[in-house]
Amino acid sequence: MTKAPADWSSDPIDILLAHDAWATGRMLDICAALGNEELDRVFELEGLPIGPGSLRATLVHIITRYWYWADNLTGKAATKATTPRPSLAGRPSVARMREGLESGMRALHDAVAAARRTGLERPITASWRNAPILTAGAAIVHVTTHSMHHRAQCQIMLRRLGRHDITAASDCLSVAEWQSEVETGRRHPPPTPNPRS
Numbered sequence: 783m784t785k786a787p788a789d790w791s792s793d794p795i796d797i798l799l800a801h802d803a804w805a806t807g808r809m810l811d812i813c814a815a816l817g818n819e820e821l822d823r824v825f826e827l828e829g830l831p832i833g834p835g836s837l838r839a840t841l842v843h844i845i846t847r848y849w850y851w852a853d854n855l856t857g858k859a860a861t862k863a864t865t866p867r868p869s870l871a872g873r874p875s876v877a878r879m880r881e882g883l884e885s886g887m888r889a890l891h892d893a894v895a896a897a898r899r900t901g902l903e904r905p906i907t908a909s910w911r912n913a914p915i916l917t918a919g920a921a922i923v924h925v926t927t928h929s930m931h932h933r934a935q936c937q938i939m940l941r942r943l944g945r946h947d948i949t950a951a952s953d954c955l956s957v958a959e960w961q962s963e964v965e966t967g968r969r970h971p972p973p974t975p976n977p978r979s
Contacts, residue, residue, distance in 0.1 A: 785965045798926040803887045805955040814876045815975035825939045833935035848886030851925040855893035947975040
């Protein structure tokens with residue numbers, strides 16, 4: 783739905799979150815056209831896996847980090863008091879990963895709202911060994927740029943599949959394309975690839 787210019791997003795954190803959810807959702811739409819062999823194929827560069835290795839593993843990693851950083855922002859990581867989440871164990875379907883994305887983004891939005899109330903300058907310590915201490919604001923930027931990094935790995939993997947429709951759709955995931963398409967209505971999305979029969 784196109785918004786009026788006065789309603790276009792301008793707050794950087796709001797933009798990071800909205801773009802992240804949109805771009806990861808678009809990547810899931812693209813991957814819905816793939817079969818299990820393509821989703822689970824391990825892609826390498828110079829003998830090392832690209833990111834987590836496969837498209838499915840990379841997408842699961844992106845989605846589970848939304849929950850992880852929501853827990854760190856709210857302090858739930860230290861108490862292990864997390865809300866129920868869709869299981870992404872094993873080989874989750876694209877539909878299941880979409881449920882995870884929606885759940886993860888809800889948790890992250892709630893955590894960001896709480897962080898805005900308590901102060902973005904508040905330091906937090908991530909819950910891994912020898913983790914850095916960073917502000918809540920930096921953690922929010924980190925989780926969204928972390929996703930962008932891994933979506934770029936997905937784009938490399940998708941290019942290696944050699945399908946022009948997949949490549950064309952995955953090349954249009956920037957913040958500028960998000961706002962032009964979603965908020966201003968001045969750009970139309972590329973067609974979603976069709977599954978191979």
